[in-house]
Amino acid sequence: MPQQTEQLTAAEISRLAGVTRATVSNWRRRHADFPRPSGGTESSPTYDRAEVEAWLAARGQLPEPSAKDELATELRNRQAGTPLNALYPIVIALSRMAPEAVGELAELPDAALFHELDKVAEPFAEAVPTVAEFEFGPDDAALLRKVVTCVREEGALPTVELIGGRLAPDTTVRGSYATPQPVIELMTDLLPDGVPPQVLDPACGAGGLLAAAAQRGATRLFGQDVVAERADLAAARLGVLAPDAATTIRTGDSLRDDAFPGLAVDAVLCNPPFADRSWGHDELSYDPRWVYGLPPKLESELAWVQHCLAHLKPDGIAVMLMPPGVAERPSGRRIRAELARNGAIRAVISLAPGAAPPFNVGLHLWVLRRPDPARPAADPVLFVDASQADGWDAVRAAVLDAWRSFAAAPDDFEPVPGVARTVPVLDLMRAEMDLTPVRHVRAVAPVVTPGDFAATVNRRRAELRRAAEALLASDDTDWPPAGDEPVTWRTVTVGDLLRGNALAMERAVTGSQKTGEPADGSGARVMSAQDVTNGGAPSKNQADYNFLSPVLLEEGDVLLPETIGGGVRARVVGPEEAGSMLGPHVLLFRPDPSRLDPWFLAGFLSAEENVHGAATGTSIIRIQPRRLRVPLMPLDEQRAYGRAFKRIAALRRAAEIAGRLAEETARELTTGLTAGALAPPGHDPGKPRAHAPAKRKH
Incomplete structure (x- = not known):
């Protein structure tokens, strides 16, 4: 039976070559020698990896693979059933060695490498719950050498997590979720x-909580997880992240066993x-x-x-x-x-x-x-x-x-x-x-003095007045009519713009398993569909998703939620959001600035009639982005419309700030009146009252 070859999608080719998906699409159309599809579907073809790499190499488009890339390829090529978790004790052992010693191991001949790795890994074998007796043989030389090289060049933790991703890509349990950093x-x-010395996590997952406890001083760690692959990964991660802690990780259902x-x-x-x-x-x-x-x-x-x-x-x-x-x-x-x-x-x-x-x-x-x-x-x-x-x-x-x-x-x-x-x-x-x-x-009445409460509320009212003035100032000129009749334009679809390279489009592709937070908490921020709609800063973290096709935002990108729910609002990426990651269910349009103004593009893409004309579905209504239409007009005229759409966005932001402050002020005024901290306007607080209220306790 012929061996099945590894297949790549267009998105995976773009990551392999370090280019955008639009560039890959151009290669497919313009170069007759580009590899033909060997799998997938007509709308989502796949290509033979070896053929793609040969084509890229011939054109000088194949970047030098990293140690992590080479190990990932080697792991993909391993036969099903190979006990890759036996690599965990090796990585733990390598993490405890000096970099020079790890480098020396990588230079050893095969027989000496097997012997040395077996010797250094033996003390850590029992730390990984399901590692059984297993001896690597001559056929494993390439794998072991790539593991050592990856630890030396990329670090022990990325190596452990790369192995873990291969072992447990879909080991999820109903109701079980990764904990963000x-x-x-x-x-x-x-x-x-002074974190207590002994800490237990009976549903430890990949060990994130125990690792944080160890980094704060815990010296004895206990963990259990019902998914064996997750327990093994937790043991390996803690072996790397908490070398000074005594760690015991077990598999099984904590409630039943x-x-x-x-x-x-x-x-x-x-x-x-x-x-x-x-x-x-x-x-x-x-x-x-x-x-x-x-x-x-x-x-x-x-x-x-x-x-x-x-x-x-x-x-x-x-x-x-x-x-x-x-x-x-x-x-x-x-x-x-x-x-x-x-x-x-x-x-x-x-x-x-x-x-x-x-x-x-x-x-x-x-x-x-x-x-x-x-x-x-x-x-x-x-x-x-x-x-x-x-x-x-x-x-x-x-x-x-x-x-x-x-x-x-x-x-x-x-x-x-x-x-x-x-x-x-x-x-x-x-x-x-x-x-x-x-x-x-929210049920408790204010416990500050009436004078302090009144001062706080009046400061809030002053903020509201300033916000209201900013709202009025954001749109203080009249908008002239376009003429006796509405202006019409020739339009072009987004699909046409993509084919003409005036625009590139990206989506973030995610898998089902969470990737896990980087050990130092430095995961990139992620712009979600909700962030696009409400205008807030990127609120999610890279660890919340498993990005198979990550996309970094650039200033001038135009973002549009992929589904319609309560209105659709496009957003132009500013310098503050640049460098964040694109979240799932968000469409990214990257215009050529010499041909398309981003604010002009955002305004017309999110027009109600445009969005609904390109939408499909009943219960979940999705935008078909290639059907969206954009007017054809000179760049100078685009920029005039772009400035107008930018003013509208500023008006909307000012209105949202004023609305929030108005709601907060109204709530505090109501609370002050009902709690007896404020008097009605025009009422003399010094006027004798029928009775004095009892002193309030909390």
């Missing part, structure tokens, strides 16, 4: 000062699977971990809460990322009440949608403590609503300021209006144990 850092920052029975640690960090209906309700009915009650079948998260508490020492802390429904569902009310009554719940913190997957809901952070039987639990519960904070830096500041103040003196915590408040457990019982932060934070 900013959320990881916030969770570890909620642990007590706990790998660490009897283990009590100082802290637990966990992002458990959400909404798992088959978590083991029936067979675990009498499990001793259910100190606070048997979790309902549809409340798997409360099983994870009690599992984490069971592994804590008295007064140990657990930080868990939870879906918002756990805080208020009636089925879990009794367990929430027992947790609160016993002092196990310390804080509930709400994040904005988009902070972590699933991105359509605002998740919660729960901070839990295992009660100490020797000390009565009388602390109130802290609630923090960070969902309205402007940017992640503001989220971190609001959460950590409130948490650290509360942790230092729970009974003396000063509420932060609209952001943070403590609630006694008895009051939570009266509120039917709804732990949703916004319910408690």
